[in-house]
Amino acid sequence: MDLQQQLTHSFRGCDDLTVRSYADGEVTLYYFDHLLDGAQFQQIVTSFFEDNPTDVSIMRMLSTWQAIQEPSPAASERSFIADILKGRIGAVYRSKLYTVSSGSGSTRSVEATEKETLITGPHDAFTEGWSTNVSLLRRRLRTTDLKVKKVDVGDSYSQFVYLVYLEEKVDAFALDEINRRIQLLHIDEVLDGNTVAKYLENSPFSFFPQWYDTERPDAVVHLLTLGKIALITDNSPSAMVAPARFLEFFASTGDMYERWHFSIFIRLLRLAAFMLSIMFSAFYVAVTTYHYQFIPATLLKTIVSSRSSVPFDPMIEALLMEFVIELLREAGVRLPTKIGQTIGIVGGLVIGQAVVQAGLAGNVLIVSVAAGALSSFIVPNYTMETSLRLLRFMSILLAGFLGYFGLMLFLIVFIMHLCHLRSINREYIYIDGVPFYLFLKQNRVPQSVTHPSTNITVGNHQEMTSEVRPCHQHAKPGE
Numbered sequence: 001m002d003l004q005q006q007l008t009h010s011f012r013g014c015d016d017l018t019v020r021s022y023a024d025g026e027v028t029l030y031y032f033d034h035l036l037d038g039a040q041f042q043q044i045v046t047s048f049f050e051d052n053p054t055d056v057s058i059m060r061m062l063s064t065w066q067a068i069q070e071p072s073p074a075a076s077e078r079s080f081i082a083d084i085l086k087g088r089i090g091a092v093y094r095s096k097l098y099t100v101s102s103g104s105g106s107t108r109s110v111e112a113t114e115k116e117t118l119i120t121g122p123h124d125a126f127t128e129g130w131s132t133n134v135s136l137l138r139r140r141l142r143t144t145d146l147k148v149k150k151v152d153v154g155d156s157y158s159q160f161v162y163l164v165y166l167e168e169k170v171d172a173f174a175l176d177e178i179n180r181r182i183q184l185l186h187i188d189e190v191l192d193g194n195t196v197a198k199y200l201e202n203s204p205f206s207f208f209p210q211w212y213d214t215e216r217p218d219a220v221v222h223l224l225t226l227g228k229i230a231l232i233t234d235n236s237p238s239a240m241v242a243p244a245r246f247l248e249f250f251a252s253t254g255d256m257y258e259r260w261h262f263s264i265f266i267r268l269l270r271l272a273a274f275m276l277s278i279m280f281s282a283f284y285v286a287v288t289t290y291h292y293q294f295i296p297a298t299l300l301k302t303i304v305s306s307r308s309s310v311p312f313d314p315m316i317e318a319l320l321m322e323f324v325i326e327l328l329r330e331a332g333v334r335l336p337t338k339i340g341q342t343i344g345i346v347g348g349l350v351i352g353q354a355v356v357q358a359g360l361a362g363n364v365l366i367v368s369v370a371a372g373a374l375s376s377f378i379v380p381n382y383t384m385e386t387s388l389r390l391l392r393f394m395s396i397l398l399a400g401f402l403g404y405f406g407l408m409l410f411l412i413v414f415i416m417h418l419c420h421l422r423s424i425n426r427e428y429i430y431i432d433g434v435p436f437y438l439f440l441k442q443n444r445v446p447q448s449v450t451h452p453s454t455n456i457t458v459g460n461h462q463e464m465t466s467e468v469r470p471c472h473q474h475a476k477p478g479e
Helices: 003-010 038-049 055-062 073-085 130-138 172-183 193-197 217-224 246-250 253-257 260-289 297-306 314-334 337-358 363-376 382-402 404-420 435-440
Strands: 018-022 027-031 089-093 096-100 146-152 160-166 212-214 229-233 239-242 455-458 461-464
Touching: 003 073, 003 089, 055 089, 073 089, 073 096, 130 146, 130 160, 130 217, 130 229, 160 172, 160 217, 172 229, 193 212, 193 229, 193 239, 212 217, 217 229, 217 239, 217 253, 246 260, 246 382, 253 260, 260 314, 260 363, 260 382, 260 404, 297 363, 314 337, 314 363, 314 382, 337 363, 363 382, 382 404
Parallel strands: none
Antiparallel strands: 018 027, 027 089, 089 096, 146 160, 160 229, 212 239, 229 239, 455 461
């Protein structure tokens, strides 16, 4: 196998790599165009290669480049590949390797994402250009194991999505399943990754998201090292990642930059807030409608006093207030930022006070609805938060018609559905090891996706993965 064949083999699956030959194939250039400065690249290449180059002019040009001269051919090839992954232009001329800097490519200014704001950690985020998004990943994962597969999903006209994964880490069965489902797609438009992901779900009628969406490159890098696949589309600032686990939606990227004690505590707090948001108003409805004998006498007196002038039963009262909360939430999102914040704060205070004074709802219910709404904001993932909002209405209806029995029925169906749910044929509810152990051994990849020992460069740090064999290699399709 000659040098160029070895390079082609090393970069197999990297559809974002550009390979161009000049001077009748004498010189071959390798580069990632999204890591380069386009103007400087044209200045470097055009003046030397596209105007009847000769051996003398080629050697004069390459004399200004950095020659790769390692003790062995294999070491030279590794250095050559590493330079290309850093954003340099690589040239092969008569079995010799050269690289040159071409300036920085498409980078995003330091700007925090609005959806996933953090106190600690990097503040860059994906943009609407796929090449920029891939470059943000390659700057963090400088390895040829990072593969970018270009897939055509357009039906009436050609549109592309990009599957990004680490070849040595990826869940091979999940990758094959995603490819198979994409090949079966017949859609006319790809607005963003969510448009494609919803067609690739196992259970399209489920309330729960089966793809994890994020605008943060560091979050995607972390998930890629766990064996997952990212789906990136043009004109979308989000990456969709699968297979997704239920508990991953309660883990913020900022948890990786905190002490493990606090990270465990805050994740448990988010999970508790999720359940509290679903059950708080429903519990109020069940207690005040059917099971008021369980309420302490002092509190019961307060509830009776607050509801004395309310003409509705507790279920209608709770649904009305939840509907008002949803109106305020949507108004705050759709209006400009400063006006939206004003609507959320002033609207909540004014409307809440007005509703109580008008006798349309009691004070205790206002507190319950407010506590549930506040708890929903703790969930860090927006798509999971939208699922929560729908579940809240279902729990109130069941509590209003069936009381505690309705609440228990809701919880049983809720848990059974989560246990039955699959993301790319992988379990949605899955706890990989003891959480404390995972935090103490953060350099280990979870057992379910760990491959044989492999060195992966993440940023400027090198990590050694665990040597445990992946369980998905022994699993049968569909398990």
